[in-house]
Amino acid sequence: MSIYEQLKQRITANLITAAGSARQAGELSFSELPNVVLEAPREKAHGDLAANLAMLLARQAKMPPRLVAEKLVGKFETEGTWVKEIEIAGPGFINFRLDPAWLAQVVPEALEQGALYGSSASGRGQKVQVEFVSANPTGLLHMGNARGAALGDSLASLLAFAGYEVSREFYINDAGNQIENFAKSLEARYLQQLGFDVPFPEEGYHGLDLVETVKKLVGQVGDKYVNIAPELRRELLVKYALQEKLSDIRQGLQDFGVEYDVWFSEQTLHDDGSIQQVLQELKDKGYIYEKEGALWLRSTDFGDEKDEVVVRSNGVPTYFAADIAYHKNKFQRGFDKVINIWGADHHGHVARMKGAMKALGYDPDNLQILLMQLVRLIQQGEIVRMSKRSGQYITLKELIDEVGKDAARFFFVLRDPDSTVEFDLDLAKSESAENPVYYVQYAHARLCSILRKADEAGDADACSKLRRSSDYSLLLNSPSERELLHKLGEFPSEVETAAQLLEPHRIARFALDLASLFHTFYNDQRVLADDLALRAARLDLIEATKITLGNILAILGVSAPERM
RNA sequence: GCGCCUGUAGCUCAGUUGGAUAGAGCAUCUGCCUUCUAAGCAGGUUGUCGGGAGUUCGAAUCUCUCCAGGCGCGCCA
Structure with a gap:
C-alpha cells in the first residue's frame, strides 16, 4: 500500500x-x-x-x-x-x-518501485478477460473501432497494473449471415472485375476495399472462379478475403499499439458443436420454447424486454446463440471476470446476454459490458455518417497516418466512454501540434533532458554520490515542489480508483495534471541548483516524476519520448 | 410509442461515486527565453451546469416532468 x-x-x-x-x-x-x-x-x-x-x-x-x-x-x-x-x-x-514531512517519503517510494510504482496487488491475480474491437472482418477498421481499441487496450493495461491477470481477446465474426452477405458482395466484385455486368447486392458491403481485395485475387487466379459452381466460388472468395481482411485488421491494430492474446473464431463454435450443446443445456433447463418454427430463449425471465430467437425456422442458429456459446466458453476457461466493450448501438443485447449467463448458472455480475457512445466524425463542418455497408468512413490507417498513433489514442482515452465524441478530422490534423498528448510527452522529454544534463556532468559532480539517499526534506520548501510531490503520492490511489471503476480516462486526466504541476515546478525552481544536496534531492524528484509519467504513458499505450 | 446514453465557458471536454466560491485545454488579451527543451510558465476575460419541480444541512451529481440530440426496439450482426 x-x-x-x-x-x-x-x-x-x-x-x-x-x-x-x-x-x-x-x-x-x-x-x-x-x-x-x-x-x-x-x-x-x-x-x-x-x-x-x-x-x-x-x-x-x-x-x-x-x-x-x-x-x-x-x-x-x-x-x-x-x-x-x-x-x-x-x-x-x-x-x-x-505535516508536509510525509511528502518526503514519496520520492524514495517511487524510485524504489520504478516501473511498478503505482501498481498494486488489489486484483489478487484474478483472471480477467477484456474483449474489444471484435470488428467484422468484412471491411476495414474505422474510427469507432479506434475508440474501442484505445479504450480496451488501456483498460486491460490498467487492470494488469492493478494486479489482475489480464487477457486481451478479439472475437472474429467469421460465420453467419454477414458472411453470406460478404460472399455475395465479393462474388459481384469478382465478376465485375472480369468484365461481367452483374448487379451489386443492395445489402452488400459497398466499401471500395473489397474491390482492391478482389483485384489482388484476380491477379492470382484470374478467371478460374468464373465457370465453377457458385457455392464453391463464394466459398473460395470468402476464404481468401477473410484471411486478407483479418491480417489487415491485425496489422492495423498492431500499428495502433494493440496486441491480442487470443483471436477467437466464431466458426469454431459452430464446428465443434458448442452452440448445439449450449442450446441443449438451455432446453434441458426449460428456458427454450418453439414458436412459428423457430426456437426462442425466454430471456424475459431474466429482465429482458422480449424473448429472443436462438434458432431460426430454417434451422440456422442466430448470432445470439453463438454469442451465448462464446460467453459460456469464456467462463469455462476460468475467467473470474469477463469484460466486453461494445458500441452503444449494441446496448439492447446487454440484458439478454446477462440473462443468458444467468440461465446457464453464471453470476451475471461477472460479465461486465462497457458501452461506448459512437464517434461522430466531422469533416468540412459536416457530420459524416459512417457505415461499413455504405463504405463511408475514415479508416484506422488514415487516422494513424494523418493524426498519429499517440495523439489519436490519447484523444480517445481522455474521454469518458459515455460521451459522444465529435472528431473533427481537419481540426485534429491542423492542430496536431497542440494536441494535449504533446503536453504530456513534452514533460517527459523535458524530464529526460534534465537527467541527461546531470549525467553529462559526470562523476566530477559530487552530487551524483548523494543521489537516491538524498535529504528529501529539502524539497518541502516551495509550494510547486510540494504540490508535485503530493500528486506523485496520489498516483497509486488513482490507479486503484480507475481500475475499480473501469475508467482509464482518469489516468489520462491524471497525466495532464501531473505534467502541468511538473511544468510549473520547472519554471519555478531550478533542478540543477548550485547547492549539491538540493540538486541531488531535486534530481531524484525528477526521476520519480519521470518514472510516474512513464508508467502512465505505458498504461495509455502512448510512447514516452526522451527528446522532442 | 418504449428503453439506454448525452446536454456544463465561444469550441472540445473534466467534475473525486451528494460536499465548501463549478474546473482544464483550445480561442482571445498581457507579460516571461544571456541559466536545466518557450510543444513551456505566470496573469486577465469567459457560466440561467438544457428548463421546471422535488428529496436535505447541502444538488452539475439523486427522483419526477418537459425540451433537444444520439442509439436501440429483426427468424441482421
Missing part, C-alpha cells in the same frame, strides 16, 4: 475509533456508522484532507453537524497520522492539515 493510502486509512480508522469512543462516553448517539469518506478538498484553504462524517451523523445523533464534529475531534487521536492541525469548518467539515 502506498504512503498516501496508508495515511488516509489511518486517519479514517482513527475517525471511526473517535466516533466509537464518543458514543461510549455518551456524547454521541448513533446506531450505524455511515461510510467514512476522506477526500482532498478542492480549495487548498480547506486543508489537505476533509471528512464529512459529522454531517452524515447529524441526523442520527440529533445534533447540529458542527457539534458532532466537535465531539469527534475531541476524541480523535492524532498520534502516528501526520495530522498537524484539525479544524471544523463550513457546515460541519472536519479539515485535516498534514
Whole structure:
C-alpha cells in the first residue's frame, strides 16, 4: 500500500475509533456508522484532507453537524497520522492539515518501485478477460473501432497494473449471415472485375476495399472462379478475403499499439458443436420454447424486454446463440471476470446476454459490458455518417497516418466512454501540434533532458554520490515542489480508483495534471541548483516524476519520448 | 410509442461515486527565453451546469416532468 493510502486509512480508522469512543462516553448517539469518506478538498484553504462524517451523523445523533464534529475531534487521536492541525469548518467539515514531512517519503517510494510504482496487488491475480474491437472482418477498421481499441487496450493495461491477470481477446465474426452477405458482395466484385455486368447486392458491403481485395485475387487466379459452381466460388472468395481482411485488421491494430492474446473464431463454435450443446443445456433447463418454427430463449425471465430467437425456422442458429456459446466458453476457461466493450448501438443485447449467463448458472455480475457512445466524425463542418455497408468512413490507417498513433489514442482515452465524441478530422490534423498528448510527452522529454544534463556532468559532480539517499526534506520548501510531490503520492490511489471503476480516462486526466504541476515546478525552481544536496534531492524528484509519467504513458499505450 | 446514453465557458471536454466560491485545454488579451527543451510558465476575460419541480444541512451529481440530440426496439450482426 502506498504512503498516501496508508495515511488516509489511518486517519479514517482513527475517525471511526473517535466516533466509537464518543458514543461510549455518551456524547454521541448513533446506531450505524455511515461510510467514512476522506477526500482532498478542492480549495487548498480547506486543508489537505476533509471528512464529512459529522454531517452524515447529524441526523442520527440529533445534533447540529458542527457539534458532532466537535465531539469527534475531541476524541480523535492524532498520534502516528501526520495530522498537524484539525479544524471544523463550513457546515460541519472536519479539515485535516498534514505535516508536509510525509511528502518526503514519496520520492524514495517511487524510485524504489520504478516501473511498478503505482501498481498494486488489489486484483489478487484474478483472471480477467477484456474483449474489444471484435470488428467484422468484412471491411476495414474505422474510427469507432479506434475508440474501442484505445479504450480496451488501456483498460486491460490498467487492470494488469492493478494486479489482475489480464487477457486481451478479439472475437472474429467469421460465420453467419454477414458472411453470406460478404460472399455475395465479393462474388459481384469478382465478376465485375472480369468484365461481367452483374448487379451489386443492395445489402452488400459497398466499401471500395473489397474491390482492391478482389483485384489482388484476380491477379492470382484470374478467371478460374468464373465457370465453377457458385457455392464453391463464394466459398473460395470468402476464404481468401477473410484471411486478407483479418491480417489487415491485425496489422492495423498492431500499428495502433494493440496486441491480442487470443483471436477467437466464431466458426469454431459452430464446428465443434458448442452452440448445439449450449442450446441443449438451455432446453434441458426449460428456458427454450418453439414458436412459428423457430426456437426462442425466454430471456424475459431474466429482465429482458422480449424473448429472443436462438434458432431460426430454417434451422440456422442466430448470432445470439453463438454469442451465448462464446460467453459460456469464456467462463469455462476460468475467467473470474469477463469484460466486453461494445458500441452503444449494441446496448439492447446487454440484458439478454446477462440473462443468458444467468440461465446457464453464471453470476451475471461477472460479465461486465462497457458501452461506448459512437464517434461522430466531422469533416468540412459536416457530420459524416459512417457505415461499413455504405463504405463511408475514415479508416484506422488514415487516422494513424494523418493524426498519429499517440495523439489519436490519447484523444480517445481522455474521454469518458459515455460521451459522444465529435472528431473533427481537419481540426485534429491542423492542430496536431497542440494536441494535449504533446503536453504530456513534452514533460517527459523535458524530464529526460534534465537527467541527461546531470549525467553529462559526470562523476566530477559530487552530487551524483548523494543521489537516491538524498535529504528529501529539502524539497518541502516551495509550494510547486510540494504540490508535485503530493500528486506523485496520489498516483497509486488513482490507479486503484480507475481500475475499480473501469475508467482509464482518469489516468489520462491524471497525466495532464501531473505534467502541468511538473511544468510549473520547472519554471519555478531550478533542478540543477548550485547547492549539491538540493540538486541531488531535486534530481531524484525528477526521476520519480519521470518514472510516474512513464508508467502512465505505458498504461495509455502512448510512447514516452526522451527528446522532442 | 418504449428503453439506454448525452446536454456544463465561444469550441472540445473534466467534475473525486451528494460536499465548501463549478474546473482544464483550445480561442482571445498581457507579460516571461544571456541559466536545466518557450510543444513551456505566470496573469486577465469567459457560466440561467438544457428548463421546471422535488428529496436535505447541502444538488452539475439523486427522483419526477418537459425540451433537444444520439442509439436501440429483426427468424441482421
